[in-house]
Amino acid sequence: MSVASVFPQLEQLLPRVSKPIQYVGGELGAVVKDWDATSVRWALMYPDAYEVGLPNQGVQILYEVLNEQEDVLAERTYAVWPDLEALMKEHGVPQFTVDAHRPVKAFDVLGLSFATELGYTNMLSALDLAQIPLNSADRDESHPIVLAGGHASFNPEPIADFIDAAVLGDGEEAVLEITGIIREWKAEGCPGGRDELLLRLAHTESIYVPRFYDVDYLPDGRIQRVVPNRPDVPFRVAKRTTMDLDAWPYPKKPLVPLAETVHERYAVEIFRGCTRGCRFCQAGMITRPVRERSITTVGQMIKEGLEYSGFSEVGLLSLSSADHSEIGDMCSGLAEQYEGTNVSLSLPSTRVDAFNIDLAQELSKNGRRTGLTFAPEGGSERIRKVINKMVTEEDLIRTVVTAYSNGWRQVKLYFMCGLPTETDDDVLQIGRMAHEVIKAGRAAAGTKDIRCTVSIGGFVPKPHTPFQWAPMERPEVIDARLQLLKQEINSDRSLGRAIGYRYHDGEPSLIEGLLSRGDRRVGAVIRRVWEKGGRFDGWSEHFSYARWVEACAEVLPGFGVDLDWFTTRERQHSEVLPWDHLDSGLDKDWLWQDWQDSMSEFEQDDCRWTPCFDCGVCPSMDTEIQIGPTGKKLLPLTPVNSLRVPA
Amino acid sequence: MAPKNQPVGGQAPVVQRIRLRYAKRGPLRFTSHRDFARAFERALRRAAVPIAFSQGFTPHPKISYASAAPTGVGSEAEYLEIGLQAEVDPAQLRVALDAALSPGLDVLDAVVAGSGSLADRIDASHWLIELPAVEPGRAEAAVKAFTALDEVLVERMTKQGKRSFDARQAVARIAVTDQSAVPSEADGAPCAIIDLVVRQVTPAVRPDDVLSGLRVAAGLEPPVPPRVTRLAQGTLTAQGDIVDPLDADREPALPG
Numbered sequence: 001m002s003v004a005s006v007f008p009q010l011e012q013l014l015p016r017v018s019k020p021i022q023y024v025g026g027e028l029g030a031v032v033k034d035w036d037a038t039s040v041r042w043a044l045m046y047p048d049a050y051e052v053g054l055p056n057q058g059v060q061i062l063y064e065v066l067n068e069q070e071d072v073l074a075e076r077t078y079a080v081w082p083d084l085e086a087l088m089k090e091h092g093v094p095q096f097t098v099d100a101h102r103p104v105k106a107f108d109v110l111g112l113s114f115a116t117e118l119g120y121t122n123m124l125s126a127l128d129l130a131q132i133p134l135n136s137a138d139r140d141e142s143h144p145i146v147l148a149g150g151h152a153s154f155n156p157e158p159i160a161d162f163i164d165a166a167v168l169g170d171g172e173e174a175v176l177e178i179t180g181i182i183r184e185w186k187a188e189g190c191p192g193g194r195d196e197l198l199l200r201l202a203h204t205e206s207i208y209v210p211r212f213y214d215v216d217y218l219p220d221g222r223i224q225r226v227v228p229n230r231p232d233v234p235f236r237v238a239k240r241t242t243m244d245l246d247a248w249p250y251p252k253k254p255l256v257p258l259a260e261t262v263h264e265r266y267a268v269e270i271f272r273g274c275t276r277g278c279r280f281c282q283a284g285m286i287t288r289p290v291r292e293r294s295i296t297t298v299g300q301m302i303k304e305g306l307e308y309s310g311f312s313e314v315g316l317l318s319l320s321s322a323d324h325s326e327i328g329d330m331c332s333g334l335a336e337q338y339e340g341t342n343v344s345l346s347l348p349s350t351r352v353d354a355f356n357i358d359l360a361q362e363l364s365k366n367g368r369r370t371g372l373t374f375a376p377e378g379g380s381e382r383i384r385k386v387i388n389k390m391v392t393e394e395d396l397i398r399t400v401v402t403a404y405s406n407g408w409r410q411v412k413l414y415f416m417c418g419l420p421t422e423t424d425d426d427v428l429q430i431g432r433m434a435h436e437v438i439k440a441g442r443a444a445a446g447t448k449d450i451r452c453t454v455s456i457g458g459f460v461p462k463p464h465t466p467f468q469w470a471p472m473e474r475p476e477v478i479d480a481r482l483q484l485l486k487q488e489i490n491s492d493r494s495l496g497r498a499i500g501y502r503y504h505d506g507e508p509s510l511i512e513g514l515l516s517r518g519d520r521r522v523g524a525v526i527r528r529v530w531e532k533g534g535r536f537d538g539w540s541e542h543f544s545y546a547r548w549v550e551a552c553a554e555v556l557p558g559f560g561v562d563l564d565w566f567t568t569r570e571r572q573h574s575e576v577l578p579w580d581h582l583d584s585g586l587d588k589d590w591l592w593q594d595w596q597d598s599m600s601e602f603e604q605d606d607c608r609w610t611p612c613f614d615c616g617v618c619p620s621m622d623t624e625i626q627i628g629p630t631g632k633k634l635l636p637l638t639p640v641n642s643l644r645v646p647a
Numbered sequence: 648m649a650p651k652n653q654p655v656g657g658q659a660p661v662v663q664r665i666r667l668r669y670a671k672r673g674p675l676r677f678t679s680h681r682d683f684a685r686a687f688e689r690a691l692r693r694a695a696v697p698i699a700f701s702q703g704f705t706p707h708p709k710i711s712y713a714s715a716a717p718t719g720v721g722s723e724a725e726y727l728e729i730g731l732q733a734e735v736d737p738a739q740l741r742v743a744l745d746a747a748l749s750p751g752l753d754v755l756d757a758v759v760a761g762s763g764s765l766a767d768r769i770d771a772s773h774w775l776i777e778l779p780a781v782e783p784g785r786a787e788a789a790v791k792a793f794t795a796l797d798e799v800l801v802e803r804m805t806k807q808g809k810r811s812f813d814a815r816q817a818v819a820r821i822a823v824t825d826q827s828a829v830p831s832e833a834d835g836a837p838c839a840i841i842d843l844v845v846r847q848v849t850p851a852v853r854p855d856d857v858l859s860g861l862r863v864a865a866g867l868e869p870p871v872p873p874r875v876t877r878l879a880q881g882t883l884t885a886q887g888d889i890v891d892p893l894d895a896d897r898e899p900a901l902p903g
Contacts, residue, residue, distance in 0.1 A: 007674065014677055015719050015872040021682055024674040026749045256689060258675070258682045258749065310689030310747065342706065640695045645739050646746040 002035050006093055007101040013087040021259040022050035023084065025098035028256035028309065029060075031067045031074070032100045038073040039186065040179045042066055043097055043107040043144065045126060047119035048538060050078040050098070054255060055263040057317070058113045058150060061250040062171050072179055075099035075107075079122040080129070082535055082542075088129055095130035104130040108182055110144040111175070112163075114152035117515035118508075118538035120159055124530040127162065134527065136164045136211060141194050145201075147178070153208075154239070154286050155463040155579040158515050158522035160210035164194075165201055168208065168582060169239030169286070170272070172248050177204060199232070208237040208582060215520055215578075221561040223519060223576040238583045239286065241623045245272060245293040249301050256309045265313035265346075266305040270298055270330070271627075274319035277604045278377070279388045279594060280416065282462035283319055286584045288617040290608055291626040295326045299333065299634040306343065307644075314338075314345045322351040322359060323608075325628035331362040333634030339365060346370040352391045357402045372403050375414040379430035385601035386421055388594075393433060397440050400452070404441040410451045413437070417481055418459040418473040418509065420598065427481045430454060431488030435495045453500035454489070456482060458509030462516050464584040466594035468577060471570040472513045475506030475545075482506075507545040511537070513567045514548070519578035522566065524555040585623075587616030658700040661709060661730035664760035665737055666893055667744070669725050675751030676721035676876075680712070683752065687727070690747035696740065697733035713765050713880070713892075717853055722877040723755070724773075726892060728765055761896040768892035769847065771819060771883035774854045776841040777874040781867070786839035787823045789865035793857075794821060801859035810850070814860035817852040820844040820887055846883065 014020035035041070044063055046053030053059065059076065066074035075097035080088065088094070094103040104110055104126070112123055127134050132143050139146075148156050148166040156166040167174045178201065185197050192199070201207040212233045216224040228235060242248055254266055271292040274284040293301075302314055316330070324330065327347075334345055345363040347356075352374045360372055376391050378384040384391060400411050415430050434454050441450045458478060461467040482503045490496040514522060528551035529537075536542035552563040571577065573592055580588070590613075594604060607613055608625060618624055671678055678686070688708055691698045700706035709730030716722040741757035748754065778786060793799060799815040824842045845852050854875045861867040882890045 011674070012871055019679075020677040020719065021679060024677050026675050026751055028749055256686075258678050258686055260682065260685070264685070307693070310691070310693035312688075312692060342700070642695065643735055643739055643743040644693065644695045644747070645743045 003102050003106040005101040006096050006103055009091060009093045010088075010096065010101060013084065013091060013093065016087060017084045018081065019259060022078070023080070023098060024258075025101070026258060027054075029251075029253045030099050030255060031063075033067070033073045035073065035100075035102070037071075039071045040073075040109075040182050041107045042072070042074040042109045042111055042175070042179075043077050043104045044074055045077045045104075045110060045112045045123075047079050047112055047114065047122040047126065049081065049536070050257075050259060051261045053078040054257045054259075054261045055267070056113065056115070057251070057267055057269065058115075058171060060255055061248075062111070062113075062175050063255070064250050064253060065172055065248075066175055066179065069176070069179065071183070075102060077104055077110075077126065079119075079126060079536065085125060085129065085535075095126050105132055105143065107144045108186075109147055109178070111147045111149060114148055114150040116538060117152045117158070117512055118543075119152075120515060120526050121530045121534040121537055123159070123162065124527065125535055135161050137161075139164070139194065141190060143194075145182075145194075145197065149174075151282060151286065152516075154282070154582060154584060155516065155518075156208065156210070157215075157520050157578040158518040158526060160520045161523040161527075164198060164209065164211075166208045166210070167240065168206070168237065168584065170242035171240070172242045172250070174206070174240050178207065199230075202233045205234045206238050206240055209233070210520075213581065217559075219560075221559065221565060223578060225576060226578075226581045236581050236583045238621065239585060241289075241621050242272075243291060243623060243626065245269070245291050245626075246297045249293075249297055252301070252304060252308070254305055254309050254311075256311070263315070264311065265315045266302065266309055266311045267315040267317050268298055268301050268305065269293065269317050270321055270324050270327075271318045274323070275607045275625075276320055276323070277388050277594075277606060279386075279466040279598050280377070280419065280459055280462075281319075282465050285465045285586060287319070288585065288615065289623050289625045290323075292324055292628055294628060294630050294632065295330050295333070295634060296630070296632050298330060299337070302334065303337075303637065312343050314343065316345070316347050320351060321347045322353075322356050326630065327359060329633055331359045335362045335365045337634060337637045344370065348373070352376060352395050352399050354399055354402045357399065357406060360403075361406060371410065371412060372408055373412040373414060374399060376433070377414065377416050378419060378426065379415060379428070379433060380426040382601060383419055383422055383426040385603055386598050387416075387419055388598065388604050390603055393436070396433065397436055400437050401440050401444040404450055405444040409445075409449065410453070411437070411441075412453045412455060414455050414457065416459045417456050417503070418478045418506065420461075420467060420470040422473065422481075424481055424484055427485050428488045430456070431485050431491070434489060434499050435492060438495045438498045448498075451498050451500065453502065456485070456501075456503035458504050458506055458512075460509050460512045460516055463577070463579045464586055464591070466591050466598055468517065468591065469571040469573075469575075469595055472510060472567045473506070474568060475510050478506030478509070508537075508540070508543055510563075510567050511543075511545065511548045514552070514563060517578070518566055521556065521559045521561065525551045528555050583620070585615075585617035585621040587614065587620075590615050658702055658706055659732035661699045661732065663731045663734045664728055665731065665735070665740060666726065666728045666758055666760050666765055666896060667741070667754055668756040668891070668893060669727070669748075670753045670755055671716065671720075671722045671725060672751045672753060673721070675749060677719055678752065679718040680715040683715070684710070684712070686748060686752060690744055691729075693747035694740075694743035696729075696744065697731050697735065699730040699732040711765075713769055714847070714851075716877045717855070720854065720875040720877060724877055724879045724881075724891075726765055726769070726880070728760060756893055758893045758896040763895065765892055768882055768890075768895060769880050771844055771846045771880065771889055772877055773879040773889050774843040774845065775824075775876045775878055776843060776854055776858065777876075778839040778841065778869045779874070780836055780870045781839040782837045783823055783839040786841060786861075786867065789861045789867040790821055790823055790841065792865035793861055794818075796864055799860040799864050801856050801863055803856060803859070805850075812850050812852075812856075814852050814856045817846045817848045818843065818857060818860075819846055819883060821857070844883065844887065844889070
């Protein structure tokens with residue numbers, strides 16, 4: 001049965017909302033298929049505003065992978081701003097996709113990509129607008145399977161009541177396998193209803209269906225155990241790993257928005273995974289092992305991606321781009337290929353060494369000079385050992401001196417506050433370091449006219465990292481430290497004037513910590529916050545700490561726990577963690593040992609260049625490190641001398 | 648090494664200027680002018696148009712726009728001019744750019760620019776305002792009340808705050824048309840259609856200002872948002888017709 005577009009109703013509301021273009025679709029790369037000619041239909045949601053969600057690589061990749069299947073239809077939906085939400089409720093317009101403006105409720109799957117836990121309340125708004133029951137238990141065959149993915153799905157327990165299933169890890173192959181299961185189940189006439197479909201998904205052993213697991217608690221509030229409640233589902237659910245990225249060169253046809261979005265560039269992932277071993281970094285832990293895309297595939301993707309999209313900016317993305325085995329040849333080759341074309345190339349640079357400047361120098365050959373960002377993460381040598389960020393102050397000074405003497409006038413330095421074992425002094429050293437940077441930079445540049453910006457992010461302990469047991473610091477302590485640092489930076493007026501200072505308050509981090517390491521009991525908090533009007537929690541102008549604290553106080557005492565219990569409490573080795581049944585491949589004993597090493601300020605090497613240190617991922621997931629060099633080079637491009645006129 | 652604060656080399660000079668007429672249709676009428684400008688620059692790259700760039704440290708493509716229709720208003724007659732560093736065939740350029748833009752942002756015409764500026768050839772706009780759920784008779788009465796007045800003060804929020812100005816004098820022609828002239832989406836329901844020609848004045852009088860004027864003059868309050876389309880812009884003749892500003896480029900330049 002065909003599904004009608006809600007656009008005629010929506011169109012009446014659009015003149016009354018801000019930035020209506022974000023709701024109309026029509027992007028280059030958007031696909032609209034005949035509903036009736038397809039057998040499995042996905043609505044993909046990035047649960048944040050369009051301007052943030054559209055550029056998301058994960059959604060774009062899955063959108064393209066799914067739509068390449070002839071009998072599969074994938075459309076996209078994003079969080080609508082409160083102005084449109086109110087009008088949609090008033091006029092009964094349901095949550096819609098931007099591609100063909102079909103109601104989300106009509107799809108087989110609603111797949112949500114959670115890059116951050118702060119999107120949970122937006123999921124509830126979308127379900128509510130879509131007229132899909134908020135609780136999984138209340139849904140029937142007429143409702144889509146609500147499926148969570150993205151990094152936050154490595155602990156989906158706080159949203160276990162609201163989702164039907166979760167996929168851990170890389171999505172490219174997972175979405176095709178899920179599509180196959182749904183296609184077959186529908187072709188058979190949907191035997192056994194929704195439960196049977198979820199069971200079939202669970203049988204893959206890599207799709208987590210929360211309803212098939214029971215959580216028991218100890219009298220003190222800790223988890224006693226998480227066990228399957230049926231004999232035929234696995235005790236542990238494993239993450240997915242896509243090997244050979246050259247075989248998955250997506251996005252080929254990137255979505256090019258009409259509305260303004262946070263990134264307007266062709267982004268190519270040059271490798272996935274990172275084994276630098278920074279202990280705070282969840283991405284680096286859950287995406288192992290390192291899998292490089294080859295220099296020639298990267299070159300080809302950029303050429304085709306730019307021709308298709310008309311973007312003038314290219315981002316070479318990964319968790320630490322300078323670590324690609326052929327990054328030097330890649331940067332010089334691309335710089336030569338695009339010289340004189342007004343295409344700018346950028347490398348999110350986080351490695352603190354002079355090599356990084358050479359690369360940035362290559363990339364800026366073409367004219368536009370992109371900013372330089374370095375992430376020492378910790379202010380003191382001691383705290384950098386705790387977090388395993390192996391950078392010395394001399395490294396940093398040498399690097400920024402090279403930058404300033406090569407013509408850069410501004411560098412950005414990124415740090416965290418609230419790290420385990422952190423003292424006031426560790427944070428104050430950030431200020432001293434910034435002073436040294438300016439002094440050395442002025443000497444090197446021969447001018448006073450240089451700047452550096454110090455940005456401070458709040459540390460949030462994440463599941464599947466060595467810091468998963470760590471206590472969080474109280475927001476008031478964080479805020480006091482940030483004020484002390486401000487005074488320290490400005491203690492020398494001449495140096496302080498050259499230093500920009502940006503930071504986040506401690507309160508949002510504490511809530512992110514609650515959602516990151518929470519268990520199923522936190523679901524009631526999320527729901528309560530949403531009922532009280534919580535939306536867009538990743539936006540400071542919408543986030544309300546008071547609302548979260550209030551909801552915790554209303555809901556959590558019934559379970560004998562509280563906000564502190566989830567956040568500032570240190571966990572013990574013996575404690576069952578809410579995500580222990582979800583397998584990222586990391587050996588829990590190895591993580592614990594790394595946590596102990598962290599306390600003794602003992603550093604861990606990178607397994608790409610040293611022998612394996614048994615984190616457990618490769619053997620348990622049957623994967624391996626895939627890196628170059630391939631020895632290949634990028635060849636010059638033939639310049640285009642005539643208009644591209646369609647045949 | 649010396650600081651890199653000057654661009655290396657100059658930009659290629661402009662050897663050809665081309666004027667384009669384009670439309671904003673259907674859902675893409677919600678494209679703002681800034682949105683269109685970004686999309687157009689990308690379309691130039693997609694179509695491999697040899698666009699010329701300004702000199703300077705951050706070179707910009709040579710594009711100049713004639714007055715753009717407001718966000719949410721459809722248009723059949725938007726104009727811009729581009730400077731090229733190599734000559735192209737305007738007809739080919741039109742096809743290439745049209746294909747490089749999303750359907751709904753449609754390039755309708757392209758001519759090599761003659762003498763004189765595009766802006767000098769635009770002094771009026773022709774609009775069509777559809778008012779779903781408004782009886783044509785009701786609209787007719789409002790138009791009559793409006794035209795009977797010499798001045799109709801309306802208010803609009805601008806960046807400088809609320810300002811008040813006359814919406815009557817700029818209106819060269821206003822009439823309720825035959826309903827069947829334009830198909831409406833809401834079949835069966837009444838839909839008044841207003842045909843409107845407004846002179847370009849300062850401050851600009853837009854179709855929504857004229858609608859405010861109908862409210863002020865006759866209390867006309869459309870129950871659903873009106874749908875507005877710009878049909879033409881150009882030079883207003885004594886006979887009340889609007890001359891396409893590209894016509895002059897197609898002919899040999901006329902004296903005077």
